[in-house]
Amino acid sequence: MADDEVRRIDAYWSAANYLSVGQIYLLDNPLLREPLRPEHIKPRLLGHWGTSPGLNFCYAHLNRAIKARDLDMIYIMGPGHGGPAAVANAWLEGTYSEVYPDVSLDAAGMRRLFRQFSFPGGIPSHVAPETPGSIHEGGELGYSLAHAYGAAFDNPDLVVACIVGDGEAETGPLAASWHSDKFLDPVKDGAVLPILHLNGYKIANPAVLARIPEEELVQLLDGYGYQPFLVSGDEPASMHRKMAAALDQALNEITDIQRNAREGRVSERRRWPVIVLRSPKGWTGPKEVDGQPVENTWRSHQVPLAGVRDNPEHLAQLEEWLRSYRPDTLFDDGGAPVAPLRALAPEGDRRMSANPHANGGLLLKPLRLPDFRDYAVPVGRPGTTSSEPTRALGTFLRDVVKANPSNFRIMGADETASNRLGAVFDATDRVFQGERLPTDEHQGPSGQVMEVLSEHLCQGWLEGYLLTGRHGLFNSYEAFVHIVDAMFNQHAKWLKVTRHLAWRRPIASLNYLLSSHVWRQDHNGFTHQDPGFLDVVMNKKPEIVRVYLPPDANTLLSVGDHCLRSRDYVNVIVAGKQPALNWLPMDAAVAHSTRGIGIWEWASSDGGADPDVVLACAGDVPTLETLAAVDQLRQLFPELRVRVVNVVDLMRLQPSSEHPHGLPDRDYDALFTTDKPVIFAFHGYPYLVHRLTYRRAGHPNLHVRGYKEEGTTTTPFDMVMLNDLDRFHLVMDVIDRVPSLGGRVAHIRQRMADRRLALRAYTREHGQDAPEIRDWTWPY
Incomplete structure (x- = not known):
């Protein structure tokens, strides 16, 4: 780059750094138009500085490339604590003020920008949904590169710049994510440009990839299938030139790979570029604080200068740090970025903070769906x-x-x-x-x-x-x-x-x-x-x-x-x-799915009157066992009025006050009654149904069967028996909870227990379930 271009991009970087520091520290006096005083400082200093200057450095250089090449590019920040940088650049580009007009592009807006950061009623310290241009929640590390590749699939004109932090690079998901290059089609997909940012430290420990020999790191990336371009140093002018050169080389490689693939000239897999940026942690911040080294150490990770309100030396050092960026040359009298600075940013949708791909709903088109009814399974008798x-x-x-x-x-x-x-x-x-x-x-x-x-x-x-x-x-x-x-x-x-x-x-x-x-x-x-x-x-x-x-x-x-x-x-x-088993023909299935819950009249024997017991079920196997239990009950107690309720939409169990799909109490009570026993066969852990229904009037009558952490290698029916979800145990539950059945039930209950023992013995001898279980169908 020519010297004047280096100066311009360095000024943009300085402005982003100034805004990042201001967000962490300043409550007032955003442009330092007066000497810094304790009341200008936030009462609680929260946020993270260490990774921000490197993120700002990358952002400035990617903006240069976007303008020079008219790139369609989005920016993913992997370092979890890079929030100040993302917000700073969105404000510099004007996007932040467009999205949040009260955070205007002037001194008053800058003051609001600073005040809201990590402040009650404000925004988080990481790259969050509130940040324009973001599709990546930085609060949990490890997923940036997978998100980047997901964004690139079927987006042939998109370039996704993904900053991978050296701390994040130690996570299992990120380590596996490097293999995503084996799934990226250069013909129909876009490109991902990973920038591995090595600033040496995590919160309190050295970063693994920053401490291995460079030759080993290059071999690692080469083994993953990438072509590394290395940028390292700490002198800004030199680093700007190195980064610009590496970025141009990487983007040229991407263009070459895609052009050759799309024109059919190359069929073998090419190595995609990756930039390895090695820069000091906390770059351009305080070199030392209280005699301890800070820049390029773990001490710069969060807030390098603590207790600024109470420590005059720290306050003076903070003012010196902020003024080192020369804010009077970066922002005009009204507080807006000066015209030469604004000219460095892309315009409109080319701004990474305003790219429609980072607000995907703007681009979303409905799926073209065939009529699912055409794929119906024929069902005669349930x-x-x-x-x-x-x-x-x-x-x-x-x-x-x-x-x-x-x-x-x-x-x-x-x-x-x-x-x-x-x-x-x-x-x-x-x-x-x-x-x-x-x-x-x-x-x-x-x-x-x-x-x-x-x-x-x-x-x-x-x-x-x-x-x-x-x-x-x-x-x-x-x-x-x-x-x-x-x-x-x-x-x-x-x-x-x-x-x-x-x-x-x-x-x-x-x-x-x-x-x-x-x-x-x-x-x-x-x-x-x-x-x-x-x-x-x-x-x-x-x-x-x-x-x-x-x-x-x-x-x-x-x-x-x-x-x-x-x-x-x-x-x-x-x-x-x-x-x-198939239970419902398609029309009935659509109606039942739409309701989300309902009485299966064809399986019930309550004749539309109040039941003696409700057998409810949610899940395919619980439904099978419930209906098989109903079959047993019809044979054993033909006078018993049984209601079968099937649940498709689990949220219907909640009150309407708790979930949009929840049933009003009157509807729930009409299905389950308020005073009759309810035996509920559930797919998951029983406690979940109790969680959803504990406010219901009939909850004391509810008995849930489900998975209770009993399992092994066995047969399907033995599996439900291990967890007391089987048809015979459901019959026993009904016997135990319907007093009107009288004293005659003792013999029947024992018979049910004996059938369980016999069927388990059958599995141990034959290695499969008995024919009466395997071949059971609904007989009515």
Whole structure:
């Protein structure tokens, strides 16, 4: 770069640094128009300085490249505590004031900008949903690179600059994320430019990648499939030139890779560029404080100068630090950035803080969905034929894939076929850029199915894909979706916040399909048996989460269609993949799914009158066992009035005051009564149903059966017996809770217990369930 260009970009960097420091410290006197006094300082000093100057340095240089090349680029900040930098650059570019007019581009707006940061009623210290240009919640480390690749998929003109912090680089999800380059198609996808920022330290410890020999680091990145460009030093002018050169080389490489691939000249996988930026932690901040080194040490991580209000030396040092950026040359008399500074920023949507891809709802287009009714499983008499529910859904998803070739993807940890969604491979391949062999099936350089044995990557890719305006589905074995509990938490929090930001447009919902579930993982054993993700989901705000437990194939099709059409939710669908009885024809399934809960009159024997007992169920296996119990009760107690209530939408159990889908008390009471025993067979942990219903009038009468952490490698029916969810135990529960049955029930109860023992013995001798269990169908 020419000297004058170096000076201009250095001035922009200085302005961003000044604004970052001001956010951490200043309550007033934002432009230092008067000497700094204690009352100008925030009473609590919160925030993080150490990573901010490096983030500002990258941002300034990426802006130069955007203007020079007219790039469509977004910026992902992996370092969790880089909030001041993101906000500073959004304000410098004018976006912040457009989104929040009260934070105007002048002295008054700067004062508000500073005051709100890490302040009651203000904004967080990390890169949060409130920050224009962000799709990445920096509060939890490890997911930036996966988000970046998710944003790039099916976005051929987008470049995603992803700053990977050296602390973040130590996490398992980030380590796996480097492999995302094997799934990026240079023909139909955009590009990711990782910038590995080595500033040497985390909160209190050295960073691993900053302390290994440079040759070893280069070999590591080379082994991941990247071409590293190295930038290191601490002298600003020299570093500006080095960074500009490296960035130009990296962007030239990206252009060359994409052009050759798109013109068909190169078929083998090329090494994508990565920039390794090594700069001091807390760069341009205080060198020493109280005789201790600060810049380029862990002491610069958070607030280098503490107690500024009470320590005159620290106050003077802070003023010297702030004035070292020469704010009088960076901001005009009104407090706005001077014209030469504003000219360095891109304009309109080319600003990274205003790029529509960072507010994906602006770009979201509805999916083209076939009519799910066309995929219905024929049902004559309920419970007499069987099908594999997820296989039926797979045929529907096959045609969703066909109709939406550039804005719908399915993510899964090598389980799409295992979960019986294999029909989608009639329409697409699994995308894979690595070596492919003749023995591989459905592997191609591009595709709409993405499989990698890392739930973290599946979740991160899908989040990045959704947040930039597309649609998708994550299918997983139920027990192992727990791996992304924390990632789900972060995404749900993101959605909760964005619902209250008018400028953030709704995005497609995050859809989970959990199959290979707890009750049909009997062959794999105890490690694969855990329905607890439902409990995690239910902890989130009710306006965000939805949980569906369709009892058969047709209800699954109806629920699946609904979830793919929804916005700004996390939808969790639990559905079995094994052959299961069909209960409802399609019209009835649609009505039942729409209600979310209802009486199955064809299975009930209350004749429309008050029942003696209510048998409720939620989930495919609990539904089977409930109806088999009803069959037993009809034979044993033909006079007993039994009502069967099936729950598809778990949120219907809550009061309407607690969840938008909740039933009003009068409707709940009409279904379950207020004074009759309710035996509830539930897919998950029983406590969850009690959590949802504890305010209901009939709650003292509610007895829930579900998974109680008993499991092993066994048969399907022995699995339900281990957890007392089986049909015979449900009959025993009815006997124990319906006094009107009288004393004659003792013999029947003993007979039920004996049947359990006999059926368990049968499994131990024959290795499978008895024919009366395997072959049972609804006889009425």
